[in-house]
Amino acid sequence: MGVQFDGMDCLADMNSAQYAAAHELSQKEVAWMDQGKYGKFTIYFGVAIIGCAFLKHIWYLYRDYSYKKSKSNNNVISPFIDVFISYSRYLGYKQIPARISYFTSLPPSLGSTLFTMFTSLYLFCYSLVPHFWYRGCFGFGSPPLAVRSGIMAAALTPFIYILSGKANMITFLTGISYEKLNQYHQYVGLSAFVLALIHTIPFIYQPLAEGGAKNLSYEFRTDFAFYSGIPPLIILGWLCIASKAYFRKICYEFFVHMHWMCGVAYVGTFIWHINKTLNYDNYVWSAIAFWATQVIYRILVKTAFKPNSLFLRSRSAKLMKLGENSYQITIANTKGYKWKPGQHCYLRFAGARILDNHPFSIASAIDDEEKEMKFIIVPKKGLTKKIYLELDDFVAKEKNVYIDGPYGGTTRDPTSFDRIVLLSTGSGVTATLPFLLHMANEMKLAKSDKSKRVVTQKIDFIWIIRSHEDIKWIRSELIKCKSIGGDQINISIYTARNNNTVGDVKEGIEMSNMDDYEQYIESRDVDLKSEDNGITVHNYKPSVTRVVNDLRGSLLRRNFIVCSGSDSMKSQVSGAVSNLQALIFNNDFNHSYIEEIYLHSESFGW
Numbered sequence: 001m002g003v004q005f006d007g008m009d010c011l012a013d014m015n016s017a018q019y020a021a022a023h024e025l026s027q028k029e030v031a032w033m034d035q036g037k038y039g040k041f042t043i044y045f046g047v048a049i050i051g052c053a054f055l056k057h058i059w060y061l062y063r064d065y066s067y068k069k070s071k072s073n074n075n076v077i078s079p080f081i082d083v084f085i086s087y088s089r090y091l092g093y094k095q096i097p098a099r100i101s102y103f104t105s106l107p108p109s110l111g112s113t114l115f116t117m118f119t120s121l122y123l124f125c126y127s128l129v130p131h132f133w134y135r136g137c138f139g140f141g142s143p144p145l146a147v148r149s150g151i152m153a154a155a156l157t158p159f160i161y162i163l164s165g166k167a168n169m170i171t172f173l174t175g176i177s178y179e180k181l182n183q184y185h186q187y188v189g190l191s192a193f194v195l196a197l198i199h200t201i202p203f204i205y206q207p208l209a210e211g212g213a214k215n216l217s218y219e220f221r222t223d224f225a226f227y228s229g230i231p232p233l234i235i236l237g238w239l240c241i242a243s244k245a246y247f248r249k250i251c252y253e254f255f256v257h258m259h260w261m262c263g264v265a266y267v268g269t270f271i272w273h274i275n276k277t278l279n280y281d282n283y284v285w286s287a288i289a290f291w292a293t294q295v296i297y298r299i300l301v302k303t304a305f306k307p308n309s310l311f312l313r314s315r316s317a318k319l320m321k322l323g324e325n326s327y328q329i330t331i332a333n334t335k336g337y338k339w340k341p342g343q344h345c346y347l348r349f350a351g352a353r354i355l356d357n358h359p360f361s362i363a364s365a366i367d368d369e370e371k372e373m374k375f376i377i378v379p380k381k382g383l384t385k386k387i388y389l390e391l392d393d394f395v396a397k398e399k400n401v402y403i404d405g406p407y408g409g410t411t412r413d414p415t416s417f418d419r420i421v422l423l424s425t426g427s428g429v430t431a432t433l434p435f436l437l438h439m440a441n442e443m444k445l446a447k448s449d450k451s452k453r454v455v456t457q458k459i460d461f462i463w464i465i466r467s468h469e470d471i472k473w474i475r476s477e478l479i480k481c482k483s484i485g486g487d488q489i490n491i492s493i494y495t496a497r498n499n500n501t502v503g504d505v506k507e508g509i510e511m512s513n514m515d516d517y518e519q520y521i522e523s524r525d526v527d528l529k530s531e532d533n534g535i536t537v538h539n540y541k542p543s544v545t546r547v548v549n550d551l552r553g554s555l556l557r558r559n560f561i562v563c564s565g566s567d568s569m570k571s572q573v574s575g576a577v578s579n580l581q582a583l584i585f586n587n588d589f590n591h592s593y594i595e596e597i598y599l600h601s602e603s604f605g606w
Contacts, residue, residue, distance in 0.1 A: 003137065003210045010137035010210045019139070026140040030132065036278050038126065038148040042155035043283075045122060053174035060175070060412060063596075067558060068416035068455055082595050086584035093578035093599060095571045102245060105190070107183045108571065116187050123191055127152055127198060134202060138210055142225075143202035150199035154280045156192040157270070158287040163188060164263070165294035166407050167302055175411035186243050193236045200233060224275065231269040235262050253356060253382075304402045308336040314350045314400035321391050322376065323469050326427070329360070329401075331373040337403065341365055341414070341434035342562065342602060345373070345405030349383070356383045361564075361602065362406060363430035363474070365437035373403075376473055378427040410600045415442050415454045417598070418556035423547065423573060425464045425565030431602035432562050433474055436461050440481040440489070457556060461491045462547060464565075468495050468537070475535075482534040491534065496541035544569055548576035555583065557595050564602040574599060 003010045006022060013019050059081070092111030101108045107116060126148075133145035162168050163185035166178050203226065207216045220226045239262050241247075248255050267284060274281040299305045304312055318330045329347070339345075344361045364374040379388040391397055414420055414435055422432035439459055446452040461478070465471070471493060478491055548561075563573040577599045583592040 005136035008137075010139060011215070014137075014139050019137070022136060023140045026135045030135075030144045032141050032147065033278070035144065035147040035151055036280065039151040039155035039280055039283060041126065042123070042152045043158075045119075046156075046159050049119075050170060050173060053170075053176065057173070057175040057411065064413040064416040068413065068453055071455060078595075083585050083587075085596070086581040089597070089599075090578050090581040090585070093574045093581070095575050098568065098571065105186065105244060107187075108567075109574070112183065116184075119187075120191065123152065123195065127195060134206055138206040143206060146199050146202040149195045151278070151280050153192045153195035153199060154270070154274065154283040156188050156195070157267075157283050158290055159188045160185065160192060161263075161267075161287040161291040162294070165291065165298065166404075167298040168294050169290065177408040177410075179408060186240075189236070189243070190240050193233075193240050196233055196236060200229065203229075225273070225277075228269075228273040228275070232266055232273050235266045235269060238262060239266065256357075298404075302407075303404045306336060314402050317347075317399050317401045318396045319387065319391055319399055320396045321388070321393055322473050325388070326376065326378050326470070326473065327388055327391055328473075329375040329377065331401065331403070334371050334373050337373070337406070338366060339373070339406040340409045341438045342409035342431055342600065343406035343434075344408050344431075345375075345403050346407075347375070348402040348404065349387070350400040350402065357404065358383060359407075361430035361434075363433050365434040365441065367437065367441040376427060376430050408602075412560065412598060412600065414439060414560050415456060417558045417560035417596075418455055418457050419554075419559040420456055420459045421462070421551060421559070421561045422460065423462045423544070423561065423563045423565075425544075425569050426466065426470075428564035428566075428569075428602065429463050429465075429474060431564035432461070432463075433477060435562055436481050436489070437477060440484040443488070444484050455558075457488065458554075459485065459489045460551075461489065462494070463492070464494045464496065464541060464544070466496055470495075471535075471537070478535055479533045490536075492536045492538065494538045494540065494542050545572045545576045548573055548580070552580060552583070555580070555592070555594055555597065557593060559594070559597045561597065561599045562602070563599065570601045574601060 006018070008016065008019055008022070063078070088111065091114065092109055094110035095108050096106060096110055096113055098108065100106065106113045127145070130144070130148065134143045135141055162170055163178075163181050168178055168181070170176070170181060171178050203219075204216065207219045211218075239259065242255060242258065242262075267288060271281050271284050274284065300307065304314070315331055315333050318332075319327060320330075321327045339362050342361075344359050346357045346359050348357050360375040360377060362373055363376045364370065364372055377384055377388075379385040387399075420435070420439065422435055424432040436459065439454075439456060442452070442454050443456075446454045461481075482489055482491055551559075561573075561577055563570055577597060580597050583594045584597065587593065
């Protein structure tokens with residue numbers, strides 16, 4: 001039993017003249033040497049996408065600068081671009097059901113999901129549509145389907161490693177922070193794995209069809225291309241499986257160290273497997289070059305290896321409990337570090353699980369009076385819980401820490417927006433408070449320096465917390481900002497629990513999980529709000545969706561919304577802001593004259 005081609009047996013007639021002629025004809029139809037073009041077109045596609053994101057980034061920088069300078073719309077294309085962007089955000093801000101995203105690993109954003117589907121269509125059509133898949137006999141040469149799929153998987157490798165870095169070149173070009181790019185890092189890795197499987201299947205199927213298991217076993221034992229391909233395929237598959245949110249959640253530290261070690265092993269085994277075939281090991285070498293450059297940049301610019309007065313030295317930090325299940329870290333010596341609102345740092349504590357490296361949002365802003373880095377932490381488990389248990393009530397304790405950062409944030413200029421809305425829940429306030437502090441400082445500077453321009457007319461700071469006790473985390477900062485901004489700054493705090501009483505008045509039962517923002521409970525009783533130095537405190541838990549929808553009638557020309565909190569809360573805010581985009585693309589109908597409603601959400605799940 002064997003495969004017959006043009007009257008020949010693919011194994012028995014390998015040495016015949018007819019077989020040699022058929023071999024030559026097959027190579028003329030689809031030359032093995034011509035397959036490299038599929039890798040190039042994969043690279044071109046990725047570069048084109050990055051190019052579009054780069055142009056978008058440049059446009060935003062230009063619009064922010066020009067609007068802040070004159071508040072006029074000097075070019076005729078801006079309205080058309082504004083409408084196009086609003087349509088894009090209408091789709092981009094929509095959220096797919098969380099359960100679907102969790103089990104399928106699709107991005108939570110509908111726009112990102114559609115983008116990954118479009119990219120998948122390009123990659124897999126480019127791999128599967130060209131004919132033919134197999135040659136008449138395996139001896140005529142490697143199956144074309146296998147070759148082009150393998151080259152495309154190799155061409156994706158540089159993108160995998162560029163997207164893996166906290167300080168990466170795509171972030172530099174596009175302004176998109178690494179934690180938001182992480183979903184694409186996982187997606188590109190999975191795409192490479194699927195292409196690697198497509199690459200592998202023809203090499204198994206055709207020898208098996210022609211000579212059975214004995215023939216396949218012979219190929220695996222004697223052909224270098226067969227047995228050398230097994231290790232990188234297994235490693236890449238393991239990396240894709242272990243990157244699932246479930247595994248990262250239950251053993252994050254193990255995942256981090258396993259991930260980079262497997263990443264190194266994958267590159268090494270992949271180069272071994274390629275063995276300089278068609279020179280497409282250059283894709284892997286370029287991946288190493290990009291990755292190494294990014295690592296060196298991060299070490300010299302972001303970490304304790306930064307060449308300054310504290311080279312290779314830790315910084316002293318004061319730790320103090322703020323109340324029940326919360327504490328603050330303050331680093332006074334921040335020489336050599338500058339940060340923007342919404343950014344975060346990784347902190348490594350000397351002498352306490354030195355391999356642990358945890359991200360924390362910087363809850364302070366740089367101004368003329370203070371240059372301290374402050375972090376407010378609600379301990380969950382692991383190191384953060386361990387440190388909390390070591391602290392005494394209202395007594396500061398010093399620890400040495402190593403700083404890695406800052407990272408994240410947004411490249412948009414908040415001072416170029418007419419309306420700013422800062423919406424957070426719980427400890428998510430550490431991401432929104434710096435924007436308020438920054439804007440208050442900019443307003444103060446603008447009053448004394450006429451060359452300093454701030455177009456912002458109104459700022460709404462909205463914070464939903466569990467109890468009144470949490471207000472003291474940032475009470476002094478809020479009072480300071482209110483005294484500077486006056487009526488321009490509106491601070492509203494909603495407490496779901498008052499004097500340790502749950503705010504569910506309707507049912508009269510205690511909520512089991514105050515972090516679950518998917519079901520919002522509103523008190524039917526009178527809102528017993530109070531004033532505290534200009535800060536309005538409401539004694540009920542509102543619907544976040546309703547809070548966003550209530551903005552509809554008060555939005556100004558350019559609007560900047562920042563949200564931070566649980567995933568379900570961000571999902572609802574994103575969906576509500578998506579619907580608000582209709583005020584822009586239906587401008588003629590609504591007479592709203594709104595040009596932009598931009599949403600920046602902080603991610604804590606990386």
